[in-house]
Amino acid sequence: MKINYKYLFMAGLLTTGMTACVDDNDWGTDSSHNRLFGAQDIQVSAMATTAEVTFDRLPSVDYYILELNTDSLYQEDFHAGSRIDTVRESPYILTGLTGETTYFLRIKAFSNSGTAPSLWSYFEDGDLRSFETDGEQIFYSVASADRTENTIRLTWLAEAEVTHVDIYASEEAFEAGEAVLQTYEITADDLAAAACTISGLEAQTEYWFVIYNGETKRGEIGASTTAPMPDADLKISLEEGITLIDQVLIDDLAAQAQAAAGGASDYSLTLGIPGGATIDVHGVDEETGEAAGLAIPEGLSVIFFALPGERPTLNFPKSLEIGGTHGYIRFDGLTIVDGGCQYFINEGNGATIGDFTLTNCMIDNMSRSIVRLQASDAVTFNDITIDNCVVTNIGSGGYAVFRVDNAAYTIGAINVTNSTFSNVGHNFIQAGKCALAEVNISGVTFYNAPNNASRYLVDANGNNTNVNVENTLFGLTPGRGIRTDGTITVTNSFKTTDGVFSSNDFDVDVTSPEAASAEVFTDPENGDFTLLIDDLNGIGDPRWYTE
Structure with a gap:
């Protein structure tokens, strides 16, 4: 007796339910003509340029022919332009596909025994006999x-x-x-x-x-794109791999900048420092061959500017020498390291500086001062500015962060904005005798600054220096406050309960909530001053706000 497998198969479908493909093909209407069963339950999992094809493979089938095309595969014979793969295993990986492309796929079973091949089995997904690849992404991320x-x-x-x-x-x-x-x-x-x-x-x-x-x-x-390098007569970036800015290099660059300025006595340079670089900055003593302070050439205004990438580091085994006349000397986006210098600036010669500015810089463990003037000659700054910086563990060597206490010095203003100073071992500003017109402190977080009971936040003893404080948060301190004969103005500022100065204290206008530093800051001992109290957002260094 001859068994009609077609009806058995159809009964099986009714029993097990419909699959993701329809087999409209295996036997045809002529039951006297034996054919192989076609591939059943065709599934496709597509990526951008590959697709995994799975189906129920029958042991009676020696191989399958898979046809792939962006056309709908509507005719019985192979379509022009089709991709034809011989398949012997399931799953089968299609490679070399094009992203975001619709493909049609069908499979036919073959046997080496002479049994007629199956009709086509089509992949179906709902009402569609197609699948679409994902969008391809061959770009790497932009560093x-x-x-x-x-x-x-x-x-x-x-x-x-x-x-x-x-x-x-x-x-x-x-x-x-x-x-x-x-x-x-x-x-x-x-x-x-x-x-x-x-x-x-x-x-x-x-x-x-x-x-x-x-x-x-x-x-x-x-x-x-990045923010533009600040304009100058000469804008130049150091080549990757340079590890030293010495006197020969800075003098050469200064000569190029002066030539670009037409030989003017006042000329400028923006020097790009490669991201992630660590560069020593010093001259060389001609007699001993040892490191000496790098001297900024006469008349040169210079910006040391961090290029994109990880924050670069400038290491100073000796202090930077800024004697002479300069429109400006600026550092932007850098980590500044005390590699033996103790003072970032320790100027012993007369100087006239338009502005000395640190922007977006990090300084940790500077033994003594950012700026110390020790010249007996006249020294003039229009402004000394610290903006968007974090300075920690400074002044342990017994000198103020800014020590400018000589009658020969004239400074228009010391401006400290949007910055954090913690663990200051001496006076923050020491400006006795100096003709310092004003100190402007805005958006600053102080912690343990000063950390010495005999030292001052600002000591302008005997001077008519006006001190203006706004949006500033004072944390833990055993030190003293502001000593000046000028006017002290404090607005929108707050002290923690352990941030009261032992003498020369001053009133703040934000007095609530009452809280100690440990209740205000997340982890002040380890340099995390993120605010824990929402009501204080808007006071102190903005980097620590939580809204």
């Missing part, structure tokens, strides 16, 4: 070191086939089909390096980059 103020360096998967990069104003602009800002054609050198540099971009601006192979999108990524 900080690959960003400048007007360029972005893009990198991608090695040996990937790509032709060009389209640049858009934003991801939203790309999604909305807005116009391309520019198209970069990838060169043979770019292909070999699997990288290219997009130039002509605006500083401090976000862009969206889409990479293609012909019309096929292979990746997309966003990146922003």
Whole structure:
């Protein structure tokens, strides 16, 4: 007796339920013609350029033919342009696919015994006989070191086939089909390096980059250019790998800057310090060959500027020498290390400085001072400014953070803003006799500053120095407050209950809540001054706010 397997199979389907594929193929209407059963329960799990195909493989089948096409596979014979794979195992991995592409897939079973092949079994997903690959992403993330103020360096998967990069104003602009800002054609050198540099971009601006192979999108990524290097007669970045800024180098750069300024006696340099670099800064004593203080050349205004990447470090075995005339001397985005200098500035010569500024800098374990003046000649600063800095463990060597106590000195203002000072071993500002017009303290967190019962926050004894304090938070201190013959103005400032100065105290206008430092700061002993009390947000260094 001949068994009609077709009806047995259909009964099985009714028993077990429908699967993700429909087998409309195995036997046909002529029951006298034996065929192989087709592949059942075809499933596809698609990625960007690969897809895993699984199906129920029958032992009577020697191999399967898999046909893949972006067309709908509607005809019985193979379609033009189809990909044909011989498959002997399940699961089977399809490679070399294109991202964000719709594919149609079908499978036919074959036997070497002469039994007729099955009809086609089609992959189905709901009402569709297709699947779609994910978007491809061959871009690597853009490193900080690959960003400048007007360029972005893009990198991608090695040996990937790509032709060009389209640049858009934003991801939203790309999604909305807005116009391309520019198209970069990838060169043979770019292909070999699997990288290219997009130039002509605006500083401090976000862009969206889409990479293609012909019309096929292979990746997309966003990146922003950096803030511009401050302008100067000469803007130059140190090469990667340089570990020393010495007198020869700074003199050479100064000569280039002066030439760029047309030989003017007042000229400027912005020196870019590579991200993550650690660089020694010192001259060399001609007699002993030992390290000496690096002298800023006469007339040069200079900015030491951190380039993108991990914060670079400048190590000073000797103090920086700033004698002479300079429009400005500035440090931006750096870690400054006492490598033996004890004082960052320890000037013994006459000087006229427009402004001396530290912005976004970190200083830890400076033995003595940031600025100490010891000259008997006249020294003039328009301003000394500390902004957005964190300074810890300073002054243990017995000197004030700013020691400018001589009648030969004239300073317009010492400005300290949006910064944190903790564990200050001596006076914060020592300005007896100096003609210091004013001290401006705004948005600052002080902790254990000063940490010595005989030292002052500001000691301008005998001077008419005006001291202005606002938005400032005073934590633990056993020290003394502000001594000056000038006016003391304090607004929107707060003291912890252990932040009361032992003498020369001053009133603050924010008196609630009453709380000790341990209740106000997260972990002050380990330098975490994140605020625990919401009502104090807006007071102190903004980096510690919680809203």
